Amino acid sequence: xxxxxxxxxxxxxxxxxxxxxxxxxxxxxxxxxxxAGFEPRTATATARILGTKRWRGVLAADPELVExxxxxxxxxxxxxxxxxPECSHxxxxxxxRWATLNASLPARLAAAQHFAVQQVxxxxxxxxxxxxxxxxxxxxxxxxxxxxxxxxx
Amino acid sequence: MTVGRQNSRPALxxxxxxxxxxxxxxxxxxxxxGSLGFSEVIAESVGSELSPALAAxxxxxxxxxxxGVSLGLAGAARPDPDRIARLARAAQLLDAPLVSxxxxxxRAGGVGLHSDVLPxxxxxxxxxxxxxxxxxxANVRETMxxxxxxxxxxxxxSTLPWPEDEFSEADFLTELVERxxxxxxxxxxxxxxxxxxxxVVNDHLVNRQHARALITNPQHWFDRLPLDRVAYLHIAGxxxxxxxxxxxxxxxxxxxxxxxLTAFLSRTTSQxxxxxxxxxxxxxANSRQEWQLVSDTIQAVTPDGxxxx
Numbered sequence: 239x240x241x242x243x244x245x246x247x248x249x250x251x252x253x254x255x256x257x258x259x260x261x262x263x264x265x266x267x268x269x270x271x272x273x274a275g276f277e278p279r280t281a282t283a284t285a286r287i288l289g290t291k292r293w294r295g296v297l298a299a300d301p302e303l304v305e306x307x308x309x310x311x312x313x314x315x316x317x318x319x320x321x322x323p324e325c326s327h328x329x330x331x332x333x334x335r336w337a338t339l340n341a342s343l344p345a346r347l348a349a350a351q352h353f354a355v356q357q358v359x360x361x362x363x364x365x366x367x368x369x370x371x372x373x374x375x376x377x378x379x380x381x382x383x384x385x386x387x388x389x390x391x
Numbered sequence: 392m393t394v395g396r397q398n399s400r401p402a403l404x405x406x407x408x409x410x411x412x413x414x415x416x417x418x419x420x421x422x423x424x425g426s427l428g429f430s431e432v433i434a435e436s437v438g439s440e441l442s443p444a445l446a447a448x449x450x451x452x453x454x455x456x457x458x459g460v461s462l463g464l465a466g467a468a469r470p471d472p473d474r475i476a477r478l479a480r481a482a483q484l485l486d487a488p489l490v491s492x493x494x495x496x497x498r499a500g501g502v503g504l505h506s507d508v509l510p511x512x513x514x515x516x517x518x519x520x521x522x523x524x525x526x527x528x529a530n531v532r533e534t535m536x537x538x539x540x541x542x543x544x545x546x547x548x549s550t551l552p553w554p555e556d557e558f559s560e561a562d563f564l565t566e567l568v569e570r571x572x573x574x575x576x577x578x579x580x581x582x583x584x585x586x587x588x589x590x591v592v593n594d595h596l597v598n599r600q601h602a603r604a605l606i607t608n609p610q611h612w613f614d615r616l617p618l619d620r621v622a623y624l625h626i627a628g629x630x631x632x633x634x635x636x637x638x639x640x641x642x643x644x645x646x647x648x649x650x651x652l653t654a655f656l657s658r659t660t661s662q663x664x665x666x667x668x669x670x671x672x673x674x675x676a677n678s679r680q681e682w683q684l685v686s687d688t689i690q691a692v693t694p695d696g697x698x699x700x
Binding site (some may be wrong): 247248249250252253254255256257259260261263264265267268275276277280281283284287288291292295321322323324 | 466467468469496499500501502508509510511512513515517518522523525526528529530550551552553554588
């Protein structure tokens with residue numbers, strides 16, 4: 239086929255229509271829904287892939303999230319109603335805040351402790367305590383540093 | 392007017408392994424014994440200087456292709472000039488024969504009503520319509536104009552057929568190549584994903600146009616694609632979940648995916664390089680084993696062909 243145009247541009251109307259359509263479909267998938275007209279199994283598989291990648295992104299930014307009981311399933315609930323931001327770190331912070339309000343015990347307590355630790359690292363709190371790998375840990379913020387003190391038992 | 396194109400296929404031959412820090416020692420060893428055909432690095436991970444291990448690989452004469460994952464060329468927005476510039480810099484640092492990206496979108500919106508950008512966190516295949524093709528062609532041309540080397544585009548893992556699809560994947564890619572002069576990075580595992588996906592969707596057909604857009608046989612791809620425009624190949628493992636096969640880049644290479652490689656090699660006299668992708672469950676022993684498996688498969692189809700550089 240011989241190309242009939244060398245222009246680099248595509249009409250704004252085409253871009254606008256495509257943007258609307260992709261936004262509509264992606265929003266559904268990220269919320270764990272099958273977009274209208276799509277085959278259910280393949281759309282569900284794609285939604286699962288997107289969810290897994292989003293979870294892996296927040297875990298890479300904050301590996302200690304796994305200390306929150308049922309973190310993965312809680313995250314799925316959170317992700318269904320919260321669009322993914324560009325930054326996985328912010329996504330993880332927002333998830334923890336959400337979990338402090340919406341999770342059941344003991345996950346809610348773990349999330350609250352995790353949130354408190356995040357506040358120490360952000361310089362908005364001096365001291366926080368939580369459990370890591372079964373041990374109690376104390377985080378203390380002094381000047382520009384955060385010190386981590388672990389109990390022996 | 393004929394689109395200008397580079398007629399010589401960029402020089403990538405033999406069997407390569409995707410660059411991962413965990414495999415640095417193995418790749419260096421294979422570079423020294425001449426068995427490593429080439430490698431590929433995620434372009435966005437290349438900084439202002441090459442890491443010592445990557446620089447060493449280049450010093451041993453191994454071609455390394457920067458493989459971008461963030462342009463989102465099948466998206467509605469024009470490609471970000473900064474991202475194009477970054478891809479170009481990676482190509483220059485590596486003295487790469489080409490760069491590669493994907494026929495996929497990675498963020499939605501950023502245009503018109505949706506000025507907000509919704510990240511996908513994944514390479515999502517878009518709809519294959521005349522309108523989306525026009526946007527894709529414009530994006531690819533703009534990207535090619537900003538690069539110092541040729542551009543190869545990869546077919547995505549299509550687990551998401553859109554109800555409005557008008558083109559088969561092979562026809563869509565063929566149109567793209569004809570209109571832009573770009574090269575193809577043919578992902579054989581993704582071809583297998585697509586054929587398996589379309590078997591599932593066949594049970595859910597909504598109209599005859601949709602049926603025409605589906606291909607359930609890899610040979611059909613090779614009937615339609617301009618095989619002389621394939622710059623290199625990808626191959627990777629995958630797995631099935633709830634009846635849908637996905638390319639996980641975690642599992643071992645399967646007989647079925649190696650079968651797609653055999654089918655491709657049987658259809659063309661050119662022997663583009665084959666790059667093995669693996670993102671997880673990495674080990675030097677596993678990677679070396681996969682290299683041997685792919686090399687043996689190529690040797691079985693093309694006995695006179697070698698797999699060394």
